[in-house]
Amino acid sequence: MAQRTPEQDLGFGPAAVLQAMKSSVKLLRWGLLLLAVIYLASGVTVVGPNETAFVLRFGKLEPGLHGSGLLLALPQPIDEVVKVPTRSVQEIQLDAWESPASAANSGPLPPVGMSDTLDPVQDGYTLTGDANIIRARFSVRYQVADPIAYALTVKNQPVLLEAILYQAATDVIAQMKVDDVLAAGLEVLRARTLRTAQAQLDQLGMGVQLLAFEVHEIIPARQVLPAFEDVVSARVESRTLIEQANSYRASELPGAQADAYRIKQEADAYAQDLVAKATGEAAAFEAIDQQYRMAPELMRTRLYADAMEIVLRNLQSTTIFHPSSGGLKLLLQPSYSPQLLPTPQTTRERE
Amino acid sequence: MKTQIIVRGLIGALVGALMLFVMLTFQVRQNERVVLTRFGKPVRVLVEPGLYGKWPWPIETVNRFDARLDFYDARISEALTRDKRNVIVPVYVAWRIDDPLKFLQSLGSAENARSKLDGLVTSARNTVLGGYDFNQLVSTNRDEVKIPEIERTITDLVAQQGKQSFGIAVEQVGIKRLTLPEANTQFVFERMRAERAQFAAQYRAEGQQQADEVRARTDADKTVILADARKYAEETRGKGEAEAARIYRTAHEKDPSFYKFLRELDALKQITATNTTVVLDTETPPFDLLRPALKGE
Numbered sequence A: 001m002a003q004r005t006p007e008q009d010l011g012f013g014p015a016a017v018l019q020a021m022k023s024s025v026k027l028l029r030w031g032l033l034l035l036a037v038i039y040l041a042s043g044v045t046v047v048g049p050n051e052t053a054f055v056l057r058f059g060k061l062e063p064g065l066h067g068s069g070l071l072l073a074l075p076q077p078i079d080e081v082v083k084v085p086t087r088s089v090q091e092i093q094l095d096a097w098e099s100p101a102s103a104a105n106s107g108p109l110p111p112v113g114m115s116d117t118l119d120p121v122q123d124g125y126t127l128t129g130d131a132n133i134i135r136a137r138f139s140v141r142y143q144v145a146d147p148i149a150y151a152l153t154v155k156n157q158p159v160l161l162e163a164i165l166y167q168a169a170t171d172v173i174a175q176m177k178v179d180d181v182l183a184a185g186l187e188v189l190r191a192r193t194l195r196t197a198q199a200q201l202d203q204l205g206m207g208v209q210l211l212a213f214e215v216h217e218i219i220p221a222r223q224v225l226p227a228f229e230d231v232v233s234a235r236v237e238s239r240t241l242i243e244q245a246n247s248y249r250a251s252e253l254p255g256a257q258a259d260a261y262r263i264k265q266e267a268d269a270y271a272q273d274l275v276a277k278a279t280g281e282a283a284a285f286e287a288i289d290q291q292y293r294m295a296p297e298l299m300r301t302r303l304y305a306d307a308m309e310i311v312l313r314n315l316q317s318t319t320i321f322h323p324s325s326g327g328l329k330l331l332l333q334p335s336y337s338p339q340l341l342p343t344p345q346t347t348r349e350r351e
Numbered sequence B: 001m002k003t004q005i006i007v008r009g010l011i012g013a014l015v016g017a018l019m020l021f022v023m024l025t026f027q028v029r030q031n032e033r034v035v036l037t038r039f040g041k042p043v044r045v046l047v048e049p050g051l052y053g054k055w056p057w058p059i060e061t062v063n064r065f066d067a068r069l070d071f072y073d074a075r076i077s078e079a080l081t082r083d084k085r086n087v088i089v090p091v092y093v094a095w096r097i098d099d100p101l102k103f104l105q106s107l108g109s110a111e112n113a114r115s116k117l118d119g120l121v122t123s124a125r126n127t128v129l130g131g132y133d134f135n136q137l138v139s140t141n142r143d144e145v146k147i148p149e150i151e152r153t154i155t156d157l158v159a160q161q162g163k164q165s166f167g168i169a170v171e172q173v174g175i176k177r178l179t180l181p182e183a184n185t186q187f188v189f190e191r192m193r194a195e196r197a198q199f200a201a202q203y204r205a206e207g208q209q210q211a212d213e214v215r216a217r218t219d220a221d222k223t224v225i226l227a228d229a230r231k232y233a234e235e236t237r238g239k240g241e242a243e244a245a246r247i248y249r250t251a252h253e254k255d256p257s258f259y260k261f262l263r264e265l266d267a268l269k270q271i272t273a274t275n276t277t278v279v280l281d282t283e284t285p286p287f288d289l290l291r292p293a294l295k296g297e
Helices: A004-010 A014-041 A100-106 A147-153 A157-173 A178-182 A186-204 A222-294 A296-314 A344-350 B002-024 B100-106 B110-129 B147-166 B182-253 B256-271 B287-296
Strands: A044-047 A052-057 A069-072 A079-084 A090-094 A133-144 A208-220 A317-321 B025-028 B032-038 B041-046 B050-053 B060-066 B070-073 B078-080 B086-088 B091-097 B168-175 B277-281
Touching (some): A044 A052, A044 A079, A052 A147, A079 A147, A090 A157, A133 A157, A133 B182, A157 A186, A157 A208, A157 B070, A157 B091, A157 B168, A178 A186, A178 A208, A186 A208, A186 B168, A208 A222, A222 A296, A222 B182, A296 B256, B002 B025, B032 B100, B041 B100, B060 B100, B091 B110, B100 B147, B110 B168, B182 B256
Parallel strands (some): A317 B277
Antiparallel strands (some): A044 A069, A052 A079, A133 A208, B032 B041, B032 B060, B078 B086, B091 B168
16 A cells, blocks of 8 residues: 555656566565564464463474463474463353253243153253252362363363263262252262362373362252252241240240249248237237236226227127026027028017 | 575575475374375374474375364263163263274274264163162262262273274263153152152151140249249248247247237127127126116116
């Protein structure tokens, strides 16, 4: 483009064409030189901060690994630089045991009867030790430990890695009870799967170091999910019942203890009251008795008369008769129950 | 002008040398195996990496093979265990080209290798699984599960045949999942539901039982606490009464007749209330004061 613009200005005369050719040959020469330099420098490679590189010279492995920085290698047909991301942690999601049918879990359920089977090709699942069907979602994090082994042993590393993890998980789950897999044994599942898979990788010499195997979700098949949920709710119900009973205990026992305390206190108070009263009355008696001893007859008369005053004032009626009239028969009749003793004789005699 | 000719000549020679180099040499990469054929006839097998010479193209051809481990997912099919249970055990194969010459002659390409492997693996898997029971695949008893052993046996079987017939080294046959034929899953679901129902019932019953126990124990404890308290109360009252009685006795003993008199007066005051009719003789004081008047009547 930069050459054409002056040509158009000069027109198409033969002198102009000659001049243009001359200048373009000159340019071409410089261009060739530039290309040669670029080619010679093409072996120089930047190894990224997370990478490790090694060199194949005429296809043969050159000893030594190169960390991040500038790597001075020879141009292409001689040297081939292979870069492997050794420092970055890579992650693979393992979703094959959670097929689209299961992903539609949250949506409306397919018609009953149609859905009561699982297609072994489409639906991902495996069997537990007690032959229960479970589905799961995992992920694995790994790092390249040996870049040469990683690059030169396996063609499609992530695919094989994935298969090996499924293999390890299958093996481990086939030895566990479904309840262990779903709950308490999750840690066991993770640790054993990681160990089994790492052993397998080492045996194949893949040069991969597994860092973590995570279980994101592990559930029984959708078809039996309500049954499993019912067990969970039964557990909750059972725990609630026990909690209620415990709180009944917690509320009833202090009440009973308070009642017991009150009963004891009342008894104590009663006893103390009795004793105090007795002590007081005894003291009073002794005081009066002292006076009485000084003049017994006088005191007796006074006390008797005082008592009579009170007694006789309260009475409804008083009948006084002479003992010498003799032969008196006295029958008392309670005033409000005449039907009990309706003898006219009594009435007459009272009159 | 002379230097220009020299430079041009040099460039020409360089380009020529480069072309010859490209035509007459080839590289074997670290992970590759090469079979050199002359007009289709294999003449050299190259396993070691490096730079090699050859006759130019129409005469000698380079057949390259990637010798790295390759991955193959075998097709899914049903198999029968020794105890006649239908299972579907998907497996994968990790294999590589070991003998490039045999591989070239028998298969030629990785595509062909896959279909051959499929047959090999499927028949080996079915043969081996027929020698194991279902509960050697899945069992809650860890010692019973023989999956690694099954995998090893299949691998050995496939590796032997692959090496002999195709120049393939099979390094690993792995079981990826354990599944059942679609029709069987329904029965498994029914069994699982029944199992769960049993668990649920058990949990509920256990919870009820424990709760009942706690309640019963609470009621019993309550009764004991209250009974203890009542016992204490009775004892305390008794003691109090006894103590009071002792105090009264100690005091009254000093003058029993006066006490009797006082007590009787008190009782008299207490028992005579309104609405009481009393019949007295004239000897009773203070009515004895009235006696002369009565006599006079």
